[in-house]
Every structure is written in C-alpha cells, then in structure tokens.
Amino acid sequence: MSTAPRVAPPRVLTVAGSDSGGGAGIQADLKTMLALGVHGMSVLTAVTAQNSLGVQGAWELPVEAVRAQYRSVVDDIGVQAVKTGMLASAELVEAVAELVGGTHAPVVVDPVGVSKHGDPLLASSALDSVRTKLLPVATVATPNLDEVAQLTGVRVESADGMRRAAAAVLSYGPAWALIKGGHLSGDAVDFLTDGSDELWLRAPRFDNRHTHGTGCTLASAIASGLAKGQTVPDAVTAAKEYVTGAIAAGFALGEGIGPVDHGWRFRADHGPGADDGRDGHDADGTDPA
Numbered sequence: 001m002s003t004a005p006r007v008a009p010p011r012v013l014t015v016a017g018s019d020s021g022g023g024a025g026i027q028a029d030l031k032t033m034l035a036l037g038v039h040g041m042s043v044l045t046a047v048t049a050q051n052s053l054g055v056q057g058a059w060e061l062p063v064e065a066v067r068a069q070y071r072s073v074v075d076d077i078g079v080q081a082v083k084t085g086m087l088a089s090a091e092l093v094e095a096v097a098e099l100v101g102g103t104h105a106p107v108v109v110d111p112v113g114v115s116k117h118g119d120p121l122l123a124s125s126a127l128d129s130v131r132t133k134l135l136p137v138a139t140v141a142t143p144n145l146d147e148v149a150q151l152t153g154v155r156v157e158s159a160d161g162m163r164r165a166a167a168a169v170l171s172y173g174p175a176w177a178l179i180k181g182g183h184l185s186g187d188a189v190d191f192l193t194d195g196s197d198e199l200w201l202r203a204p205r206f207d208n209r210h211t212h213g214t215g216c217t218l219a220s221a222i223a224s225g226l227a228k229g230q231t232v233p234d235a236v237t238a239a240k241e242y243v244t245g246a247i248a249a250g251f252a253l254g255e256g257i258g259p260v261d262h263g264w265r266f267r268a269d270h271g272p273g274a275d276d277g278r279d280g281h282d283a284d285g286t287d288p289a
C-alpha cells in the first residue's frame with residue numbers, strides 16, 4: 001500500500017447558521033461539499049432549533065466568535081471558495097462582509113431572509129447592510145424571489161421578470177446574479193447573468209414538498225465548483241444538476257417539509273425518478289399521500 005501523502009481536495013468554507021433538523025444551513029452545506037468532493041469547513045453564525053415544521057428558536061453567536069472561527073480557518077488552512085448563508089443581524093452581515101471582502105477567493109452569497117416556512121432568519125434592520133456591504137463583495141449572489149423583492153423591491157411573477165430582477169441585484173455590485181425561480185410554478189427556471197452573458201437554467205419541477213434546504217444546497221454546490229476552478233456558468237450549471245437530483249430524491253422526515261437527499265449520487269439506483277424503495281416518496285418524486 002502506498003504511503004505517499006494524498007493531495008488535499010479543494011477547500012470550501014461556509015459561513016452560515018445551524019439547522020438542527022439537518023436539512024438546510026451548515027448541515028446542508030457540509031453534506032453538499034462532501035458529495036461534491038471538496039473539503040468543507042464551517043463558521044457558525046447562529047444556532048436554530050428547527051425541524052420539518054419550522055424554526056422554533058434562533059440564537060446568534062457573538063461577532064467575536066464569528067471572526068475567530070473565520071480567522072482560524074483562513075489563516076491556517078486557507079480557502080478556495082466561501083459561501084455565506086444565514087447571517088441573522090446587521091452586525092454579523094457587516095463583519096462577514098469585511099472578512100470575505102479581504103479574502104482572495106470567490107464568494108457565493110445566498111442572502112437568506114426567511115425559511116421555507118416563512119420564519120425570519122435575518123433581521124429587517126440588516127437588509128441595508130446586505131445591499132451595501134455584502135452584495136458588493138459577492139462573486140455570485142443567489143437570491144430567491146422573496147429575497148429579490150425584499151432587497152430590491154422588484155416583484156417577479158413569471159420567468160419574464162427575472163431579467164429585471166437580476167439587473168436590480170447587479171446594481172448592488174455582485175459580479176454575477178443567479179435569480180432562483182423555485183417559488184414560481186411550471187418548470188424550475190433560474191436565470192444567471194453578469195450583465196452581458198446570460199444563462200437560463202431549466203429543470204423539471206418535481207411535485208415533491210421535501211424541498212427544505214434547496215437554496216443552501218445550490219449555493220454550496222456553486223462554491224464547490226468554483227473551488228475546483230470552474231467558471232461561474234459551469235459551476236452554476238453543475239450545481240443546478242446536483243440540486244435537481246437531490247430534490248427528485250427528497251424524502252419525508254417529520255410531519256412537515258422534509259429534506260433533499262444530498263447523497264443521491266451515492267445510491268445505487270440514483271437519479272431523478274429512480275425508485276430506491278425508501279418509504280416516503282414514489283418513483284416520480286411525488287408524495288404517496
């Protein structure tokens with residue numbers, strides 16, 4: 001057996017909140033990173049008591065704790081990409097924007113506002129800091145349509161409005177905007193642009209309510225691709241394919257919205273539509289109920 005040291009995989013850092021239910025937040029991020037072959041690391045910003053029914057409680061960490069975790073990781077191990085998620089307060093948004101702004105690595109900003117259940121994960125007093133401090137240091141910003149409306153005032157009701165939404169997001173300074181159409185009906189269509197290049201990403205919509213953590217998963221998959229040296233359009237295309245497979249394989253846990261399956265590619269009979277015989281969903285991704 002060879003004893004030669006292995007070359008380390010690309011390193012990706014998530015700066016986000018903990019979801020005790022394991023479907024979103026830090027837990028979704030690290031599972032995605034493992035599935036995509038990068039070394040995942042985490043800076044915890046907040047702890048949530050959360051399950052398939054909603055968020056029962058949330059506690060922010062002190063800014064010094066966030067700064068210390070970040071410095072520990074970046075100063076010793078180093079990062080090839082950073083992803084930000086739940087940042088809770090204006091103070092944390094500003095501290096994280098300063099930290100990632102001073103790091104030479106691409107930054108994927110998922111401007112998390114509310115959970116799938118509508119529970120707030122960001123104080124409304126922090127929106128201005130997201131617009132003026134965090135978005136300007138983003139390589140890619142990945143708002144869903146509620147976050148677009150909160151941040152820019154642009155309301156999107158169909159895929160037609162996504163170009164306008166992207167322009168509004170780009171006006172705050174990220175290099176690329178990925179507008180996620182997960183909350184519309186019809187195909188799951190997302191729109192990526194840097195103001196000149198444009199890419200529409202289209203996937204079938206799975207009639208599957210187990211979509212807890214889709215946004216965290218997508219943003220972490222993009223960061224993983226960027227850490228491997230992919231271009232933004234290539235990383236986003238690969239990430240969309242990964243999250244689509246994970247949603248197709250989403251499963252029931254608890255009484256409410258279950259998680260996507262981060263490990264879908266590891267299963268023998270993986271893939272959208274595969275019936276792996278687990279309880280909780282049928283072969284076409286629909287609920288049995």
Ligand SMILES: Nc1ncnc2c1ncn2[C@@H]1O[C@H](COP(=O)(O)OP(=O)(O)OP(=O)(O)O)[C@@H](O)[C@H]1O
Pocket residue numbers: 024114115116143144145180181182183188189190203204205206207208211212213214215216217218240243244247
């Ligand atoms: N039912 C579905 N079928 C297929 N793709 C979906 C479905 N729902 C969401 N998506 C896709 O999942 C990705 C994440 O989008 P979404 O709008 O759900 O993010 P989000 O609201 O930020 O998620 P969360 O807050 O749960 O982390 C997008 O690529 C979107 O098109």
Ligand SMILES: Cc1ncc(CO)c(N)n1
Pocket residue numbers: 016017018019024025026048050085086112114115116121213215216
């Ligand atoms: C901790 C956390 N981050 C992000 C989301 C996104 O929905 C969530 N539900 N929980």
